[in-house]
Amino acid sequence: MIGILVFPDFQVLDAAGPISVFEIAGRFAGQAAPAIRVVAENAGLVRSSSGVEMLARGLRPASALTTLIVVGGEGVRTAARSATTIAFVRAAERRGVRVASVCSGAYILAEAGLLDGRRATTHWGRTRHFLSAYPKVKLEADQIFVRDGNIWTSAGITAGIDLALAMVAEDFGDEIAQKTARQLVLYHRRSGGQSQFSSLLELKTPNGRFGGLLSWAREHLDEKLSVDQLAERAGMSARHFARAFTAETGTTPSKAIERLRVEVARARVQASGEAIERVAEATGFRDPERMRRAFIRAFGQPPQALRRAARAG
Incomplete structure (x- = not known):
């Protein structure tokens, strides 16, 4: 199961981009495709910074969770101060779940200690503050996305699509990832090393x-x-x-x-x-x-x- 972690004032495309990638890849992958769930600290409708709401489940421990993607947005710093949210992210990583962030969602991963000593990235506009707040992180500020072991981080907003496509390639192979990219009418699938x-x-x-x-x-x-x-x-x-x-x-x-x-x-x-x-x-x-x-x-x-x-x- 793929979990998309949201919070009040999240960036809607940070969630919708990866969701669309996994949805389309799932059609090509058939029965092998995992379910997708939106989760949040408080179950129910969660309002994004645009005013659009998403229906989320609560943060109940889910042994079936294989991937957790933490989105970014205007409310990320408040979410990063939530003990419940941080504990959930840490627990997922301890269970061997593949954990990722989109854009400023890296703040939540960093606050949970998942990025200490690891290579990571985030939106270039957050670089100066992120470096000062989390000096233990090996920030690669100009990358589209970075993978360090089981932890993935990506740059601003649309880079979450690139990250999700890379995950699809890992899970189902390049052919399905390429089909998914074409279905999304993307000119090509950008590698993590491409710079922002x-x-x-x-x-x-x-x-x-x-x-x-x-x-x-x-x-x-x-x-x-x-x-x-x-x-x-x-x-x-x-x-x-x-x-x-x-x-x-x-x-x-x-x-x-x-x-x-x-x-x-x-x-x-x-x-x-x-x-x-x-x-x-x-x-x-x-x-x-x-x-x-x-x-x-x-x-x-x-x-x-x-x-x-x-x-x-």
Whole structure:
């Protein structure tokens, strides 16, 4: 049985996205598909932040529970202070249940101690507060979703769909996951390694503190773009710049530049027959092998695979 844990002022898509994934996958999987239940501390109608309500069962111990997905939303910090909710999540993990969070639902997992010493992610907008509140968590702030053992965490809202599809692939195989993605009219199934940082760049430009710098860097990807060079451009010492940049964006300058390079490189790879070596040179990777490794980190596939997929599409 799959449990979707909600609370007052939850984000409705955090729940509805995974529910839809498991529902559709269940049709393809047939009798092997598990039941889906919405659960909450108080049984009955639970009002989301949008005003839409979901009918939930109470948090009774359920030995049949195999997966527990904790949603996020405006009410997550109140829910994270609930002893009943935290005890339920801890008990599920102790029983060997696969436990996951969508978006800020990671706060509940962290409060329960499930993320201590583990790799995890959450919505990029929560990065600074999350890092200060839970320093024991190995936060990977720019990932779509992260799996560390039996604990899964995902980024903002729609990333819960990606996480659920990955679970479907694990449970029923890639074929059913791909059929489910097509039924949902998704262009492709994003890997956990794909970054949410491109969205961060869009939101930080042009109003963010480093928006202008990132826009400039995007136009000069063929240059080295070292931390020293970026710091000089920003009018800061290298040490202060690195700290300030990481605090604001949730990622290091070097990772941000790699994301810029890989996003521009991907567009060129998918849109033309330009030689991979030329793309690597023009986007600052220099070495095609270095670009290939960056693509695998970001998209889970090498450049040639993305080009073939684009042509097939």
